[in-house]
Amino acid sequence: MTAAPEQIDVLDEAREQVLERGVGLTEAQVLKVLELPDDRIPELLALAHEVRERWCGPEVEVEGIVSLKTGGCPEDCHFCSQSGQFPSPVRSAWLDIPGLVRAARQTRDTGATEFCIVAAVRGPDKRLLSQVRDGIKAIRADGNDIQIACSLGMLTQEQVDELVAMGVHRYNHNLETARSHFPNVVTTHSWEERWDTLRMIRDAGMEVCCGGIIGMGETLAQRAEFAVQLAELEPDEVPLNFLIPNPGTPYENYPVVEGAEALRTVGAFRLALPRTILRFAGGRELTFGDLGAKQGMLGGINAIIVGNYLTNLGRPAQQDLDMLEELSMPIKALSQTL
Amino acid sequence: MITTVYCSFCGKEEADGDHAFCRQRLSMIDPPRYCGECARRMVVQVTPDGWTARCSRHGETGSAR
Ligand code: SF4
Ligand SMILES: [Zn+2]
Ligand SMILES: [Zn+2]
Numbered sequence: 175m176t177a178a179p180e181q182i183d184v185l186d187e188a189r190e191q192v193l194e195r196g197v198g199l200t201e202a203q204v205l206k207v208l209e210l211p212d213d214r215i216p217e218l219l220a221l222a223h224e225v226r227e228r229w230c231g232p233e234v235e236v237e238g239i240v241s242l243k244t245g246g247c248p249e250d251c252h253f254c255s256q257s258g259q260f261p262s263p264v265r266s267a268w269l270d271i272p273g274l275v276r277a278a279r280q281t282r283d284t285g286a287t288e289f290c291i292v293a294a295v296r297g298p299d300k301r302l303l304s305q306v307r308d309g310i311k312a313i314r315a316d317g318n319d320i321q322i323a324c325s326l327g328m329l330t331q332e333q334v335d336e337l338v339a340m341g342v343h344r345y346n347h348n349l350e351t352a353r354s355h356f357p358n359v360v361t362t363h364s365w366e367e368r369w370d371t372l373r374m375i376r377d378a379g380m381e382v383c384c385g386g387i388i389g390m391g392e393t394l395a396q397r398a399e400f401a402v403q404l405a406e407l408e409p410d411e412v413p414l415n416f417l418i419p420n421p422g423t424p425y426e427n428y429p430v431v432e433g434a435e436a437l438r439t440v441g442a443f444r445l446a447l448p449r450t451i452l453r454f455a456g457g458r459e460l461t462f463g464d465l466g467a468k469q470g471m472l473g474g475i476n477a478i479i480v481g482n483y484l485t486n487l488g489r490p491a492q493q494d495l496d497m498l499e500e501l502s503m504p505i506k507a508l509s510q511t512l
Numbered sequence: 513m514i515t516t517v518y519c520s521f522c523g524k525e526e527a528d529g530d531h532a533f534c535r536q537r538l539s540m541i542d543p544p545r546y547c548g549e550c551a552r553r554m555v556v557q558v559t560p561d562g563w564t565a566r567c568s569r570h571g572e573t574g575s576a577r
Contacts, residue, residue, distance in 0.1 A: 238560040263523065263545035265555045273559065280560045418541065421522065459541050481560035486541045491561065 219473030237288035238281030262422035389417035416457030444474025520544030
């Protein structure tokens with residue numbers, strides 16, 4: 175006789191389904207994981223780590239990012255200090271080409287294989303794309319062979335093709351949150367518009383990087399919904415951010431995601447996305463401090479952004495590199511990613 | 513020698529109110545946003561290993577990292 179459904183433990187299910195067969199959890203299963211009591215977090219993280227090792231391997235992908243165009247964005251993403259619609263203290267700034275080349279070199283020097291060029295825009299205009307094109311040429315002329323990713327907002331097919339021609343190998347475009355919660359977070363464009371850009375990127379053969387931010391007032395059920403919507407997209411990479419309540423934004427007074435909750439989210443997302451590169455991105459310093467970062471790396475994460483972010487600062491890169499060494503986690507080399 | 517009169521996180525006078533939260537943010541994840549001398553919003557560029565912040569009147573400062 176089989177046990178009644180409510181008696182089946184979700185982690186036992188996950189062990190058989192995700193670890194053994196590589197099939198990600200369903201929405202209902204992810205929700206169960208997100209509702210696990212604190213005392214089961216170590217067990218969850220251990221399983222998520224096993225899943226990561228089994229389906230992704232031991233390497234950790236290290237990435238650096240830089241803001242090419244900061245602030246003054248016409249969109250109204252409520253978490254974002256770069257929206258021009260809120261009284262945020264972030265002012266517009268453009269990074270020049272020598273600055274971009276330096277940033278790429280700093281990133282390469284850490285051993286990182288990914289460098290992501292980011293702009294705070296709805297979508298790129300001609301000026302921005304030509305800056306990106308010149309920037310990539312200059313980075314190559316500097317003898318830097320790091321792989322280049324971009325995050326420039328929503329794209330047209332023509333712009334997708336241009337980026338492919340420039341040699342951009344991965345494109346970041348976050349869905350940010352569950353489809354059902356998105357209209358509460360952004361009103362100037364839709365979740366579906368973002369989805370359309372992601373499909374074009376995939377169809378053009380670029381790698382898809384798509385994640386979001388935890389802690390924007392979504393329910394646990396919506397967190398589970400989001401994990402499964404991401405899984406449906408089958409992204410190559412999912413960056414997981416935790417909300418940084420930034421001054422002047424509508425979310426400035428939102429609480430920081432508590433460490434245990436964040437760890438449960440990390441574990442749950444890994445069990446929903448067994449084969450995806452799951453990256454620690456912004457907010458981990460505030461949410462976890464130093465200890466939690468290690469627990470996350472041992473709980474399903476297999477990629478990190480080192481150094482600073484776009485408008486916020488991270489830990490010094492060396493601190494994260496030391497952590498990886500202490501955990502005996504090898505850094506993915508460039509040759510493995512080509 | 514720069515006299516810091518204003519909090520570079522919130523832009524209010526250092527002498528006015530409690531800036532413990534501001535100092536915590538500045539020590540962890542935030543570059544300065546307001547000029548300490550005149551409280552103007554600065555143009556800040558964050559790069560992977562540092563930041564620069566420029567006040568239109570008082571010039572540029574940067575991280576030592
Ligand atoms: S589109 Fe990007 S830069 Fe613009 S407000 Fe939204 S998150 Fe910020
Ligand atoms: Zn202050
Ligand atoms: Zn000034």
